[in-house]
Every structure is written in structure tokens, then in C-alpha cells.
Amino acid sequence: MKKTRIVIVGGGFGGINTLKELHKTYHGDTNVEISLVNNTNYFLFTPLLHEVATGGINPGNIVEPIRKVLGCCLKQFVVGEVTRIDTEKQEVHTTHRSLPYDILVLALGSKTVFYGCPGAEEHCYTLKSLDDALALKRRFISQVECAIHEKDEAKRKAMLHFCIIGGGPTGVELAAEAQELFFKTLTSYYPYHKDIISEIRISLIQKGSALLPVLSEKIQQKAFSVLTKKGIDVKLSTGVVGVTKDSVELDSGEKLLTQTPIWVAGVGPQTVAWDKEPELSTRGKILVHPTLQTKSHKNIFVIGDMAHCSITQDGTPLPALAQVAHKEGIAAAKNIHRILSGKKTEPIRYVHSGNLVSLGSWMAAGEIKGRSFSGHLTWWFWRTVYLTKLISWQKKVKVAIDWTVNLLSPRDISHF
Ligand SMILES: Cc1cc2nc3c(=O)[nH]c(=O)nc-3n(C[C@H](O)[C@H](O)[C@H](O)COP(=O)(O)OP(=O)(O)OC[C@H]3O[C@@H](n4cnc5c(N)ncnc54)[C@H](O)[C@@H]3O)c2cc1C
Known part of the structure; x- marks a missing residue:
């Protein structure tokens, strides 16, 4: 009997949840061969990246080795880049080898987009990968170390100015955690340099008229008031028109002197080469039916x-969120099973679980089923929810330990 070869491309939220769901049905089934390609050997839990960048969590605790997750069901796991998809021959080309497929699941996620802003790609730090988070932490700490020896006040202030571009959830959470790192942790580690620490400045620049554009006005105002009370300089309705190695230029004509611009202002879909390009949306995403199958290939x-993927009459796509990718992964796997059982594929049923944003220690805001809430309890709830979402119990315990230790002592500022 001919085996069915399923190839999953991308081991993030979408890919791993497809694999988990397929494992439930096909574990031990020799008629189905599942392969996965990912450019790292681990799954990355992106929602906690900002905590790695600010010393709150040990980097190894937000990743999970893919072979450990479900190696039992992976006929092949290729750690490498996907270079091309050949729909004619039904093959995925990677940096190591080609994988023939009968069914393909594509889940390569997104990449940072700079919207053509001059100098942004060249000079900005980003926060998409574990390497980005580690580079950012290194930069935060090393800028403070260097500033201690800088006699020129203007240069020192530029060294100590951290400018976050983008006031969505990532920018807001990063700003709040950076404030904790600088003004709680560093004050205890640098008792002889309190003057230097007091010169640190965090700016958060948001093009739109409010932070957290997809959340309710109540939450937007809460985030603004919490961050400004923490001393973060939040600039709303402010666009960035250029970035150089020591400045960020604003559309108001103002020039912010900073050696650390951080771009978290937008993401766009990852791209891959095809023999025949699929149909794309205006934002470059691949158009799929509500069953998650492409328009050209079932x-x-x-x-x-x-x-x-749109499941509403007005054509609005489902948002680029981990919870969407997770549910789409499960839905795709169920449809694969339907295809292999000779049944009709079904549209995804998606119900949004809500949004939660951390605003630093003991403070978070969120919305569930249209109701907004914020405060200490929300923060506790935020942490509990994210703990439950980590894949293995070992990492859940390790992150819980990191968080508990940080409540009792300053964060770890060693950088690698
Ligand atoms: C800092 C940050 C915080 C976030 N916080 C939240 C949050 O709190 N809540 C929420 O719902 N969403 C959050 N998101 C969004 C969430 O991470 C994404 O929506 C989700 O990861 C999308 O899942 P995916 O499977 O499409 O892509 P990913 O999870 O990104 O997985 C894509 C995988 O493909 C791999 N890959 C990429 N290109 C190649 C290639 N050419 N070859 C091989 N492998 C490749 C990547 O390494 C990755 O493993 C956050 C994102 C970031 C960056």
C-alpha cells in the first residue's frame, strides 16, 4: 500500500500543533510518514521573548527541542532552511535535501517589515528570534557598562537612550520590562553609579493615536497611563522617517539621539520561492479557503x-497571533485526516480567546469576551495563562522558578 507523505514546513505555533494533532491520529500508523523542516532545532515561545531580552527569563526556558516534542512521529526532521517549493513535482527543497510530499503544510510565520523607512533595517534591533532577544539584552547591559566610562554628557545620554519604535503589544511589553530591568535591577547592581542609571531614558514611539491599536480604548488608556507613570516617554501620533546609527528622526522634525533604536513596528509574512507563485493578498499573505487549503492546490x-484566511462575510483575515496559528494547526491536521479518510474538508471554526498584555511587575491588562480588566490579578492571570501555554512541564516549572526568584531578588544581568 502506498504511504502518504505529509511534510510540515515550519516548527512554530502552527507547525507544531499540526504535528501534535496528527500524532493523535497517526502515531504508530506505518501508512503515514510525517516530516518536518525548521531552521532551528527548537520551538520558540515568542510571547515571552521580551522577558528574555530584559533578563526576566533564562533563554533556554522558552524553547523546546522539536525532537523532544514529538520525535516519535517524525519520519524525518530536517534542521535547515526551506529554499523552494515545487508544486509540479510535489517536493520541498531545503538546504540539506529534498522532501517529496503528498500533503504539504506551510507554516513559516512572519518576518519584521520596515515599510521602507530609511536606515531602519540597517540600524535597528528587532525582537523576532531568540538571537534578537539575546542581542538586545547584551546591548541593554553593555550600553550601561560603556556609559560609566563616557565623560561626554551628550554621548553618554545617547548611549543610555533606548528608543522602541512600535506601540503594539510587543513594544508595550518590552518598554515595561526594560523599565523594570533598568530602574529596579540595575539600581541594585550599580550602587556606585546611580547617577548613570538615572540618565537612562526609554522612549516608545507609536505612529497611531493610541497604544495597542487592536484593543479597546479603556485598555489603551490604561497602558498609556501605566507606562507614562513609569517614566517612559510615550510619543503617540508620531511616525519615524529615518534611522541612523545614532539617531531616530521623527515626522515632526525632531531628532532623538539614541544608539539603540529597536524596531517592533510591524511584521509581514515569510516568503519562499515557488515554481508557481500561489495567489497572494495585498499584504503578501497566501490566500487560503476557510479549510486552510490554497486556492490552487487542495x-x-x-x-x-x-x-x-477569512471566515467572515467582510473578508477580514484572522489575525497574526499564536492562538490563531495554534488553532489553524489543529484544523489543518483534522482536514488532512478527512482527506485521507475520503471525507470532505471543513472550514475552521475560530473563536477568539481574548487578549492579555503585561505592563510590568504586578500589572497587566486584558480583554475576554468583550470585557476589559486590568490590575494585579490580571497580571497573575497573564502569567498563569502563559505558563500553561508552554509545551513541556519541565519548561513550565523552570519559567515559574525564574519568575519566583525574580520576585525575591534582582534579575540575572549576565549576557552572552
Ligand atoms: C515578540 C513577539 C511576541 C508575541 N506575543 C504574542 C502573544 O502574546 N500572543 C499571541 O497570540 N501572539 C504573539 N506573537 C505572535 C506569534 O508569535 C505568531 O502569531 C505565531 O508565532 C505565528 O505562528 P506561525 O506558526 O505562523 O509562525 P512561527 O511560530 O513564527 O513559526 C515559524 C517557524 O518557521 C521557521 N522558519 C521560518 N523561515 C524558515 C525557513 N525559510 N526555513 C525553515 N524554517 C523556517 C521559524 O524558525 C519558526 O520556527 C508574538 C510575536 C512576537 C515576535
């Missing part, structure tokens, strides 16, 4: 940040 599913 045996190709696209999920997560790469997919433009």
Missing part, C-alpha cells in the same frame, strides 16, 4: 502568519 495547507 493538498497544500497554509496556516499561521503566512496565511490570509
Whole structure:
């Protein structure tokens, strides 16, 4: 009997949840061969990246080795880059080898986009990968170390100015945690340099008229008031028109002197070369039916940040969120099972679970089923929810330990 070869491309929220769901049905089934390609050997829990960048969590605790997750069901796991998809021959080309497929699941996620802002790509730090988070932490700490020896006040202030561009959830959470790192942790580690610490400045620049544009006005105002009370300089309705190695230029004509511009202002879908380009949305996402199959190939599913999947009359796509990718992964796997059982594929049923944003220690805000809330309890709830979302119990315990230790002592500022 001919084996069915399923290839999953991308081991993030979408890909891993497809694999988990397929494992439930096909574990031990020798008629189905599942392969996965990912450019790292681990799954990355992106929602806690900002805590790695600010010393709150040990980097190893927000990743999970893919072979450990479900190696039992992976006929092949290729740690490498996907270079091309050949729909004619039904093959995925990678840096190591080609993988033939009968069914393909594409889940390569997104990449940072700079909207053509001059100098941004060249000079800005970003926060998409574990390497980005580690580079940012290194930069935060090393700028303070260097500033101690800088006699020129203007240069020192530029060294100590951290400018976050983008007031969505990532920018807001990063700003809040950076404030904790600088003004709680560093004050205790640098008792002889309190003057230097007091010169640190965090700016958060948001093009729109409010922070957290997709959340309710109540939450937006809460985030603004919490961050400004923490001393973060929040600039709303302010666009960035250029970035150089020591400045960020604003559309108001103002020039912010900073050696650390951080770009968290937008993401766009990852791209891959095809023999025949699929149909794309205006934002470059691959258009899929509500069943998550592409418009041109019934045996190709696209999920997560790469997919433009709409289940409403007005055509609005599902948002680029981990919870969407997770549910799309499960839905794609169920449809694969339907195809293999000779049944009709079904549209995804998606109900949004809500949004939660951390605003630093003991403070978070969120919305569930249209109701907004914020405060200490929300913060506790935020932490509990994210703990439950980590894959293994070992990492859940380790993150819980990191958080508990940080409540009792300053964060770890060693950088690698
Ligand atoms: C800092 C940050 C915080 C976030 N916080 C939240 C949050 O709190 N809540 C929420 O819902 N969402 C959050 N998101 C969004 C969430 O991470 C994404 O929506 C989700 O990861 C999308 O899942 P995906 O499977 O499409 O892509 P990903 O999870 O990004 O997985 C894509 C995988 O493909 C791999 N890959 C990429 N290109 C290649 C290639 N050419 N070859 C091989 N492998 C490749 C990547 O390494 C990755 O493992 C956050 C994102 C970031 C960056």
C-alpha cells in the first residue's frame, strides 16, 4: 500500500500543533510518514521573548527541542532552511535535501517589515528570534557598562537612550520590562553609579493615536497611563522617517539621539520561492479557503502568519497571533485526516480567546469576551495563562522558578 507523505514546513505555533494533532491520529500508523523542516532545532515561545531580552527569563526556558516534542512521529526532521517549493513535482527543497510530499503544510510565520523607512533595517534591533532577544539584552547591559566610562554628557545620554519604535503589544511589553530591568535591577547592581542609571531614558514611539491599536480604548488608556507613570516617554501620533546609527528622526522634525533604536513596528509574512507563485493578498499573505487549503492546490495547507484566511462575510483575515496559528494547526491536521479518510474538508471554526498584555511587575491588562480588566490579578492571570501555554512541564516549572526568584531578588544581568 502506498504511504502518504505529509511534510510540515515550519516548527512554530502552527507547525507544531499540526504535528501534535496528527500524532493523535497517526502515531504508530506505518501508512503515514510525517516530516518536518525548521531552521532551528527548537520551538520558540515568542510571547515571552521580551522577558528574555530584559533578563526576566533564562533563554533556554522558552524553547523546546522539536525532537523532544514529538520525535516519535517524525519520519524525518530536517534542521535547515526551506529554499523552494515545487508544486509540479510535489517536493520541498531545503538546504540539506529534498522532501517529496503528498500533503504539504506551510507554516513559516512572519518576518519584521520596515515599510521602507530609511536606515531602519540597517540600524535597528528587532525582537523576532531568540538571537534578537539575546542581542538586545547584551546591548541593554553593555550600553550601561560603556556609559560609566563616557565623560561626554551628550554621548553618554545617547548611549543610555533606548528608543522602541512600535506601540503594539510587543513594544508595550518590552518598554515595561526594560523599565523594570533598568530602574529596579540595575539600581541594585550599580550602587556606585546611580547617577548613570538615572540618565537612562526609554522612549516608545507609536505612529497611531493610541497604544495597542487592536484593543479597546479603556485598555489603551490604561497602558498609556501605566507606562507614562513609569517614566517612559510615550510619543503617540508620531511616525519615524529615518534611522541612523545614532539617531531616530521623527515626522515632526525632531531628532532623538539614541544608539539603540529597536524596531517592533510591524511584521509581514515569510516568503519562499515557488515554481508557481500561489495567489497572494495585498499584504503578501497566501490566500487560503476557510479549510486552510490554497486556492490552487487542495493538498497544500497554509496556516499561521503566512496565511490570509477569512471566515467572515467582510473578508477580514484572522489575525497574526499564536492562538490563531495554534488553532489553524489543529484544523489543518483534522482536514488532512478527512482527506485521507475520503471525507470532505471543513472550514475552521475560530473563536477568539481574548487578549492579555503585561505592563510590568504586578500589572497587566486584558480583554475576554468583550470585557476589559486590568490590575494585579490580571497580571497573575497573564502569567498563569502563559505558563500553561508552554509545551513541556519541565519548561513550565523552570519559567515559574525564574519568575519566583525574580520576585525575591534582582534579575540575572549576565549576557552572552
Ligand atoms: C515578540 C513577539 C511576541 C508575541 N506575543 C504574542 C502573544 O502574546 N500572543 C499571541 O497570540 N501572539 C504573539 N506573537 C505572535 C506569534 O508569535 C505568531 O502569531 C505565531 O508565532 C505565528 O505562528 P506561525 O506558526 O505562523 O509562525 P512561527 O511560530 O513564527 O513559526 C515559524 C517557524 O518557521 C521557521 N522558519 C521560518 N523561515 C524558515 C525557513 N525559510 N526555513 C525553515 N524554517 C523556517 C521559524 O524558525 C519558526 O520556527 C508574538 C510575536 C512576537 C515576535
